[in-house]
Amino acid sequence: MxxxxxxxxxxxxxxxxxxxxxxxxxxxxxxxxxxxxxxxxxxxxxxxxxxxxxxxxxxxxxxxxxxxxxxxxxxxxxxxxxxxxxxxxxxxxxxxxxxxxxxxxxxxxxxxxxxxxxxxxxxxxxxxxxxxxxxxxxxxxxxxxxxxxxxxxxxxxxxxxxxxxxxxxxxxxxxxxxxxxxxxxxxxxxxxxxxxxxxxxxxxxxxxxxxxxxxxxxxxxxxxxxxxxxxxxxxxxxxxxxxxxxxxxxxxxxxxxxxxxxxxxxxxxxGDTPAWQILLPFFGGITLIVGSVIAVRQTDLKLMLAYTTVASLGLMVMLTGFGSDHALAAAVLYLIAHSLFKGALFMVAGCLDHEAGSRDLTDLSGLKRAMPITFVASLLAGLSMAGLPPLFGFLAKEEIYAALYGGNLRALLFTGVAVIGNALMMVVGLALAFKPFLGRDAKSPATAHDGPALLWLGPLVLALVGLAAAVFSAPFHKAISSPMLSAVARKASVVEVSLVPHIGVPLALSVFTIALGLTLFLMLDRLRAGVAYLLNNLGPGPDEGFDRLMAGLVRASFRITNLIHGGRLDVYVTLTLILVAAAFLVPMAVFGEGPDWPSLPGHIELHEAAFLLIAVSGLYAVLRAANRLDAIVALGIQGFAISVIFLLFGAPDLSFTQFMIETLSVVILALAMTRLKLHPADHRPWPQVLLDGAVALACGTGLMLMLLKVTQVPFDPVLTAFFNTYSKTIAHGANVVNVIIVDFRGVDTLGEIAVVTVTGLAILALIRIRAPKLRPDAHQSGQKAETADAGGAP
Known part of the structure; x- marks a missing residue:
């Protein structure tokens, strides 16, 4: 079950x-x-x-x-x-x-x-x-x-x-x-x-x-x-x-x-910490005032509703952080009330736009007869937003004032914020409820009507639910409000507020809010003009600030990109190698994690010394190469010498892999470089030579020290034992190295193959690029049509 x-x-x-x-x-x-x-x-x-x-x-x-x-x-x-x-x-x-x-x-x-x-x-x-x-x-x-x-x-x-x-x-x-x-x-x-x-x-x-x-x-x-x-x-x-x-x-x-x-x-x-009870009420209160003030300036129905949503969200955040059980109950009730009346009012705004042809408050009036169902839905939802009985918004407002009012300065401050915010939202609620529908001169088209049932069904249902929830508040609280409050407070809690008012400060604050809201509503045009004057003189707000921030981000990104990506491959490689050297050397120097210098062996076999000498000779050959092709060929000498050393010290698989890599590297580089001019020697100024040499030495030294440090760490044979035990029984392979690569690290190997394949395709594309031939008039001026270095033979 x-x-x-x-x-x-x-x-x-x-x-x-x-x-x-x-x-x-x-x-x-x-x-x-x-x-x-x-x-x-x-x-x-x-x-x-x-x-x-x-x-x-x-x-x-x-x-x-x-x-x-x-x-x-x-x-x-x-x-x-x-x-x-x-x-x-x-x-x-x-x-x-x-x-x-x-x-x-x-x-x-x-x-x-x-x-x-x-x-x-x-x-x-x-x-x-x-x-x-x-x-x-x-x-x-x-x-x-x-x-x-x-x-x-x-x-x-x-x-x-x-x-x-x-x-x-x-x-x-x-x-x-x-x-x-x-x-x-x-x-x-x-x-x-x-x-x-x-x-x-x-x-x-x-x-x-x-x-x-x-x-x-x-x-x-x-x-x-x-x-x-x-x-x-x-x-x-x-x-x-x-x-x-x-x-x-x-x-x-x-x-x-x-x-x-x-x-x-x-x-x-x-919750229940000073930081929580400071940050949430502070930002919530500011948002409540900002949203409600800007809302009364608007004439577009959707913008009026949008800014009151901002204000309502601020009120909910303020209550959630206020730090009392009554405040949490008020936040719960207001969230439910807001969901019902705001959904209804937005759909009413859509109905007016869809059926009356406008959502500008100054263009709408006298629609009560033409759109009676829409008017009923707007009236109920608007009055709930205004906090008037017998709607659920009234219950939420009563609980808000019961939660916020107190004798200390903090309580008085946030109570005042709530009164101002609620009064301004009441102005918007009354404007939405009455302005489009009342009035003798209908500014809206004569064809305005309620529209199909699907348009007015949603707002009417939500408005009626807001009415029923207030009228039948006891069962509604038992089923919805109290369980929600208990979950937020993490203890059994009961919401008891109803349409029957309790004589006291919360009721007095509600009456004062209603009186203030009605007064402001009757002078809505002057209030709107005053708010517009205030906002215009405050200068650009966060919305314009967002545009400036995004524009600055784009400019900064462009400049940083140009700085970092100058289009020179040698700079990219140099910077990359400098970072690699720093990654090796800096942690060792800062944290004192350098390796102990190993003792030199007392006796070196003749063949070992010979291959070390061959590796050093290869390095000298690279440095003294007369042209680039000779340097590439000489580059493989050290690799082959090291491969033999791997073989001598009992790693034939690794040696074979090194031989393959060195051979393929030399062949591929030689093929790629045949598309370029290989004969000139690589002449660089001495400052460049010194920089490149220093970077190369730093990278080599860092890698050497890291390898020495690794080899000095006590060996843990757990993985060795695991692979020796299971390579044959699970993967059915006697060659442990091959089994590790193909089976245990199969996905990793597949990724390496994919990387090599993509790299090969990129090299192939570069090799096949040819520079366009010069215009015919170039021949007339004595210039020969030829390809660029990267383009190959004509």
Whole structure:
């Protein structure tokens, strides 16, 4: 039964990916109606995860998976508790509605199949991210969300703005992903575990580690970039270049909340420290103010929603790091509320753009009669965003003020930040709820209407869920909110806030926020002008800074490339050999690891001395060669002499290999050099000769010292015994050296063969290159048509 449940969970995890593979073919055959079939797969996943609600609500956890790399304790495993289950339900539930919505919104688009494939792949990546138990699995899915979001944001790739936005999102979130990888590796080393479910049971090992601050900063780098915290927030508004279904899904339940999910998941491991409680509220509070202030300046519906998403993410990060149970409860409630009202409002913006022909707030009014269903959805979602009863956003706001208010300066500061941010977001919520639909003079086309059911179904369902969750708050908290809070806090916790207000400071702060928000809403035009004036006088922001950074990076890369790659092969070889010599000599000199000088043998046999003399003679012949061909031929003398020495000291296989290498090297070099002018001697100025000689001596000395050091280390016969024992019994070969090369190191040998083959092909291509002959008029001027040195004979 357990294996059957694990198989079903694995299937539910992969169903969106299966739908992504099928999407292009189904759309080509059935058109937009295929969206019903495609939406069925995430809906089945949603139903499967919904079946875990009773078990999770009772405090249970669901784990499973398969061994991936057992030797490194790496597995493909999943972990479901109140936090990951809530995210899984949001991803698959809202994802089902988004797929249906996209089917109608993208109807008739030539690339609808490709679009839905990207969207479903994105859904599968996000679902895998929140379900991951393995560190490696978490990172892979984390980066997959960045890649798929790049494809979705840049879907309309013919527009330069879309390409720029996609690249910006990929650079920022991808860079954060690398920081996350480093943080996870440090977590692994400090805690000794590779799974989140095990990490959550490790007591204070991480927070007491000397690497804690490095781990925290790296994890925050990943979370802040993904969840668009200041100053990394710029990619999120620019991501509005994507089609509206992408914006609705990305902002409500998926990528932008991945960072918040990670912070909530690791709160029991990294939280409750001064660094955590300073960095998260500080950056979260700044992001809340920046996002909400810029939001009221906008008139484009999607940009208004995008900047309020930035503000909302800042609020969630601020609450997660504030350091109290009430703050964690407020973060949980606001995350759920935001997912519901923001998904609905984005889809409403798409409906207005699709059916009324504009998403500019100043061009829309009087649409209540023409689009009544859209108006109801917008009204409910907008009021929830404004934090008004009887919507779920009101419950979240009440809990926020209950969590933040206190008598100390820190509490008062962040309470003030929350009041200002919520009031400004209320202005945007009311503007979205009323401005496009009320008013006597309809600026929108007379043909505006609600559109097909698939367009208004998603926003209406999400808006009604936000209403039902507030009205029936007790069962909703029992099934969703309390288990999620218990998972974040790692202790049994109960959320009790309801629509019945408790007289006190939180209610007073809510009333003050509403009054402030209404006042600002009534003077929205002047507020917008004032914010625009303020931002214009602040100068360029992080968005322009990103462009300057990328331009500077390109210029620096160009200059460094020109500096390092000047086009001279002799410089490349010299620098490479200098680094090789440094790698040998510098560590020995710095750490005092030089070898002991060996004692010279008392007696050298005549034939041994003869071959040593031949090697030295070969070296002298190379240095005194009259031309390049003589130098190449003389170059083989030392190699043959050393081969004989190998033979004399009992290594016939090595000797034979050396003979082959020396022979082939001389032959190949001679053949290659016949294409060049070989007769002139290699005359170099004395400074060049001294430099080359010094580099050669340094490399030779370093290699000699390294070999001496190696031979002075006590010999470990373990491998020798292993190969002697198993070469014949396993590989069925008596020649141990050949068996090692062909069988035990077969893949390595195959790689060496591939390298030699590729090198040979490159040499062949160079040999066959011929320089173009000179123009006929060159003959008239007395010049002869001839090939360059590298080109060979004409």
């Amino acid at each position: 357990i294996a059957y449940s694990a198989a079903l969970t694995l299937l539910a995890l992969f169903l969106p990916l299966v739908a992504a593979v099928l999407a292009p073919a189904l759309i080509n055959r059935l058109g937009y109606r295929a969206s019903w079939l495609l939406a069925l797969m995430p809906f089945l996943s949603f139903l499967h995860f919904l079946s875990f609600l009773p078990e999770i609500a009772d405090g249970g956890e669901v784990t499973g998976g398969y061994a991936w790399v057992p030797s490194y304790n790496v597995s493909f495993s999943w972990y479901l508790d109140g936090l990951s289950l809530t995210f899984a339900l949001l991803i698959t539930g809202i994802g089902t509605l988004i797929v249906l919505y996209a089917g109608a919104y993208m109807k008739g688009h030539a690339q609808q199949g490709r679009f839905l494939a990207f969207l479903l792949l994105f859904m599968g990546a996000m679902l895998g991210l929140v379900m991951s138990d393995s560190f490696l699995m978490l990172f892979i899915y984390w980066e997959l969300t960045s890649i798929t979001s790049f494809l979705l944001i840049g879907f309309d790739h013919e527009r330069q703005a879309a390409r720029r936005a996609a690249l910006q999102a990929l650079v920022i979130t991808g860079g954060g992903g690398l920081a996350l990888l480093a943080g996870l590796i440090l977590l692994w080393n400090v805690s000794g575990v590779t799974q989140l479910s095990m990490l959550l049971h490790v007591d204070n090992i991480v927070t007491t580690s000397p690497y804690y601050l490095a781990i925290l900063l790296l994890i925050l780098g990943g979370a802040f970039t993904k969840s668009a915290q200041f100053p990394f927030h710029v990619w999120l508004p620019n991501a509005m270049e994507a089609p509206t279904p992408v914006s609705a899904y990305l902002h409500s339940a998926t990528m932008v909340k991945a960072g918040v999910y990670l912070l909530m998941r690791l709160q029991p491991v990294l």
